[in-house]
Amino acid sequence: MKACELRNKDKTFLYKELSDLLKAHFGLRMRLATQQLQNTSQLRKVCRDIARVRTVLTEEANQK
Numbered sequence: 001m002k003a004c005e006l007r008n009k010d011k012t013f014l015y016k017e018l019s020d021l022l023k024a025h026f027g028l029r030m031r032l033a034t035q036q037l038q039n040t041s042q043l044r045k046v047c048r049d050i051a052r053v054r055t056v057l058t059e060e061a062n063q064k
Helices: 003-007 013-034 041-062
Strands: none
Touching: 003 041, 013 041
């Protein structure tokens, strides 16, 4: 998901998206630790999406 798409969403959606991404990140880390993760690039994509959501939330908090 791109940052410009995230900026058009409301805070409740962003917090829910962040929660979902953190759960997905945890699951991917567990699969990596148990050597069940085939596509390791998923881990990096989820980390970047988490960073994007947190950045947009921080930008909205600083604007007010």
